[in-house]
Amino acid sequence: MSGAADRVQAPFGTREVPIIGTEEIGPYRVFSCADEDGPQPAAGQFYMLASTEGWGGGSDERPYLPRAISVLAAGDGQLSFVLEAVGPGTERLAALEEGDALRLLGPLGNGFTAPQAGVRAILCGGGIGVAPLAILQQELVAQGHEVTALLGFRDGEHAAGAEFLDAVQVATDDGSAGHAGLVTELLLAELDRDANAVIYSCGPPQMLDAVRAISVASGVPAQLALEAPMACGYGACYGCGACYGCVVKCADGSLRRSCVDGPVLEAGELAAEWLSGGADDGR
Amino acid sequence: MAAELCGIELAHPVINGSGTFDVIAARRVFGSALDDNFPFAAFVSKTITLEPRLGNPPPRLFETAAGMINSIGLPNRGLAGYLEHDLPELATLPVPLITNVMGSNADEVGQLFEALEDRNEISAIELNVSCPNVKTGLDIGSDPAELSQLLAAVRDKTSKPLIVKLTPNTANVALVASAAEASGADAVSLINTLRAFAADPARPGKAWLGGGTGGQSGPAIRSVALAQTAAVSSAISLPIIAMGGIASAANARQFLDAGALIIAVGTESFRDPATAGAIRDELLALS
Numbered sequence A: 001m002s003g004a005a006d007r008v009q010a011p012f013g014t015r016e017v018p019i020i021g022t023e024e025i026g027p028y029r030v031f032s033c034a035d036e037d038g039p040q041p042a043a044g045q046f047y048m049l050a051s052t053e054g055w056g057g058g059s060d061e062r063p064y065l066p067r068a069i070s071v072l073a074a075g076d077g078q079l080s081f082v083l084e085a086v087g088p089g090t091e092r093l094a095a096l097e098e099g100d101a102l103r104l105l106g107p108l109g110n111g112f113t114a115p116q117a118g119v120r121a122i123l124c125g126g127g128i129g130v131a132p133l134a135i136l137q138q139e140l141v142a143q144g145h146e147v148t149a150l151l152g153f154r155d156g157e158h159a160a161g162a163e164f165l166d167a168v169q170v171a172t173d174d175g176s177a178g179h180a181g182l183v184t185e186l187l188l189a190e191l192d193r194d195a196n197a198v199i200y201s202c203g204p205p206q207m208l209d210a211v212r213a214i215s216v217a218s219g220v221p222a223q224l225a226l227e228a229p230m231a232c233g234y235g236a237c238y239g240c241g242a243c244y245g246c247v248v249k250c251a252d253g254s255l256r257r258s259c260v261d262g263p264v265l266e267a268g269e270l271a272a273e274w275l276s277g278g279a280d281d282g283r
Numbered sequence B: 001m002a003a004e005l006c007g008i009e010l011a012h013p014v015i016n017g018s019g020t021f022d023v024i025a026a027r028r029v030f031g032s033a034l035d036d037n038f039p040f041a042a043f044v045s046k047t048i049t050l051e052p053r054l055g056n057p058p059p060r061l062f063e064t065a066a067g068m069i070n071s072i073g074l075p076n077r078g079l080a081g082y083l084e085h086d087l088p089e090l091a092t093l094p095v096p097l098i099t100n101v102m103g104s105n106a107d108e109v110g111q112l113f114e115a116l117e118d119r120n121e122i123s124a125i126e127l128n129v130s131c132p133n134v135k136t137g138l139d140i141g142s143d144p145a146e147l148s149q150l151l152a153a154v155r156d157k158t159s160k161p162l163i164v165k166l167t168p169n170t171a172n173v174a175l176v177a178s179a180a181e182a183s184g185a186d187a188v189s190l191i192n193t194l195r196a197f198a199a200d201p202a203r204p205g206k207a208w209l210g211g212g213t214g215g216q217s218g219p220a221i222r223s224v225a226l227a228q229t230a231a232v233s234s235a236i237s238l239p240i241i242a243m244g245g246i247a248s249a250a251n252a253r254q255f256l257d258a259g260a261l262i263i264a265v266g267t268e269s270f271r272d273p274a275t276a277g278a279i280r281d282e283l284l285a286l287s
Helices: A089-094 A127-142 A158-164 A182-191 A205-218 B023-029 B032-036 B080-089 B106-117 B145-157 B173-182 B219-235 B249-257 B267-271 B275-286
Strands: A017-023 A028-034 A047-052 A069-076 A076-082 A102-106 A118-126 A147-153 A168-172 A197-202 A220-224 A247-250 A255-257 A262-268 B003-005 B006-010 B014-016 B061-064 B066-068 B097-101 B122-128 B162-165 B187-190 B194-196 B216-217 B238-244 B262-267
Touching: A017 A158, A028 A089, A028 A102, A047 A076, A047 A089, A069 A089, A069 A127, A076 A127, A102 A147, A102 B023, A118 A182, A127 A147, A147 A158, A147 A182, A158 A168, A168 A182, A182 A197, A182 A205, A182 B003, A197 A205, A197 B187, A205 A220, A247 B267, B014 B194, B014 B275, B023 B032, B023 B162, B061 B216, B066 B219, B066 B238, B066 B267, B097 B106, B106 B145, B122 B267, B145 B162, B145 B173, B173 B187, B173 B219, B216 B238, B219 B238, B219 B249, B249 B262, B249 B275, B262 B275, B267 B275
Parallel strands: A118 A147, A118 A197, A147 A168, A197 A220, B014 B262, B097 B122, B122 B162, B162 B187, B187 B238, B238 B262
Antiparallel strands: A017 A028, A017 A102, A028 A076, A047 A069, A047 A102, A069 A076, A220 A262, A247 A255, B003 B006, B061 B066, B066 B216, B194 B216
């Protein structure tokens, strides 16, 4: 039998909730819904989202499966999400307007663990991976932790995503905003300044792998939130994380599902070759 | 709506398709809410093989119109791992347990049957015959003669009810079902996924899925599943567990009307784990 719950558990089954607000921020779409019946999620947890109307019939007659989206903010019976429309599922979700209905399941996954008192939290994210770091920053600051936020984006337009956090150091690939280069360069500079820290990271797989390598080399612990396409979000399909491997390859030889064993895994838990994990290329 | 499947009393006719619901993971995610309103009248385990399997390389899923293609590759802890880790927890479920097994030949299947024989927690065995014969390359379950040969060699190795999970990837599913009936099966279940190819958008002619081809499931295959259910129902008198894109009580009703005793929900549970419970409630309300 399962022991005590190791996470905020979800109500069993999807529920239909109303969209109560939307906003465009740069290339990103933010939407909020009322969720009176759901529990307060932990930072790093995610939801499976679908529209109740028009889910299907888009490009290639998709979407069919719900989409796994990290929670951006939560409180007072409301949830907010941010996404970038990159395919039929996110395009449909981005088209939701106030008054439309959203079907959601969650909160799912395990969430981040706060640092010990007196230890700084360094948030290191990229692209749409800002979402779980935004809710984490809110939580940690409210608890009195020192928090440093570092975010990387491909260009100045996408750097609008820095608005979701406070006091952000920005890096862009093309140098059009903030530091010209990788966010992990900012991370190395921060660790040089003060390594009494825990790193929290979410973003593209290559960035996560760079953070993993920095954590392993420096001995500074890192919690990585792996965002991945999933069919179910609750451990049933064994297909999640199709771009990494469902089933993330871990240092102890085990394979773990990013939906139920993650999405947050310690850097030291991942196998060094977790990104290649059996895939023949970088799909 | 209570049903009796090979002597097993079921409270209603809705179960899960093998490999589409992991109750151990679901208990972590949903807590006691899962057991409080357990959606299935019996629980079918994912496929267990003699040795542990990691499964296929990623990517393992591809979304299609009205469904998905999977190439998961039956990851499991193997027989010993199942008995040690999974069975003790599955035995605490509020419903009977059906254990699904697969072997690549009669010897492997026989060993699996014998190892499960004394485990009273297991009410029935479902045999996955969508496994290629190493010599011929054909799925054992696609050929009536091969299936008969396999069942003849293993049938007496278990006294538990034996359900044969038929593959739809065959010329004539009714002939295969008849072979299963004549060779000692106690029930059949159908359909497994339809063999399918997901084209990689970035690499013309290449497979998207790490395993090469995969299996199509979801509403896209429902009409095929309904035709095969009707064909098998006409050919044999064994109880039929039918599945394939069932997403509503109306869908389920069609399969029951086509001759199924039990229906299974699979891919739809990925979209909403409570779907099977909703179908059960609606069927019960109508009966």
